[in-house]
Amino acid sequence: MMLQYWQKLSLRLDAMNLRERVLVFAAAALALIFVLNELMLDPLFVQQKRMAQQISQDQAKAAEMQREVQQKILANAQDPDKLNQKKLQEVREQIQALRTDLLGVQKNLVSPEMMPRLLEDLLRRNGRLKLVSLKTLPPQNLNAPEKKDAKDADTGAPKAQAAAAQSPGTKPEVEAGAIYRHGVEIVVQGKYQDMVDYLTALEGMKWELYWGRARLQVDEYPVVNLTLTVYTLSLDKAWLNL
Structure with missing residues (x-):
């Protein structure tokens, strides 16, 4: 059947003149191009279009990420110490929390101004002990670093003396975040049991x-000397007034 079909088609083409043959071949070529376009080229064009859209979306995402990176770089460039400032703020908040806790504890602590008077009042109530001496100790900043050597301690001594020699109306400098320990050293004399009673009252x-x-310290039995140091805490650097 196919052979007969091609033979008939060949005879018909041979019977055509040159112009008719050109038109037939042109029509056949167009039909072949149409078939190729429908079966192969159109799917390729659709796939390429999808790929182009995907590439465009990826480029848009990359551009957005680049803008975010630039914004972060600019933010850090404007404030390079932002991380250090954050850490410093956290430390300040911790110090403030400690100071708040200390304010609560201070409600039960003897104030620096009251401590010498309380010690003397208890001594008078005892009535059997003799007050030898009563002196205040320099306030100590519990948050201050310790001095490294004796040279530093000697250098700091004149400063402490100068601070102690300030006029009564001068308000001492208060360091931020400082917690001070105020101490009193009292020396009393009497019998041992009277010492025990005094400490029990304290x-x-x-x-x-x-x-x-x-x-x-026993100088002459049964007389005993007791040297006692007691402390209280305060947020104030003020020296104790005796």
């Missing part, structure tokens, strides 16, 4: 004290 006060050093 412990029984409604006000709280921090105990420091206690030293007993």
Whole structure:
């Protein structure tokens, strides 16, 4: 069948003149191009269009990410110490929290101004002990770094003396975030049991004290000398007034 079809088609083409043959071949070429376009080229064009759209979307995302990176770079360039400032703020908040806690604790602590008077009042109530001496100790900043050597300590001594020699109306400098320990050293003389009674009375006060050093010295039995150091805490650097 196919052979007969091609033979008939060949005879018909041979019977045509040159112009008719050109038109037939042109029509056949157009039909072939149409078939190729429908079956192969159009799907390729659709796929290329999808790829172009995907590339365009990816480029848009990349451009957006680049803008975000530039914004972050500009932000850091404008404030290079932002991280350090954040850490500093956290430390300040911690110090403030400690100071707030200390204010709550201070409600039960003896104030620096009251401490010498309380010690003397208890001594008078005891009535059997003799007051040998009562002196205040320089306030200590518990947050201050320790001095590295004796040279530093000697250098700081004149400064401490100058601070102590300030006029009564001069307000001492207050360091930010500082917590001060105020101490009193009292020396009393009497019998051992009277010393025990005095210490028991100190412990029984409604006000709280921090105990420091206690030293007993026997000069002539049964008379005993007791050197006692007690402390309180405060946010104020003011020296104790005796």
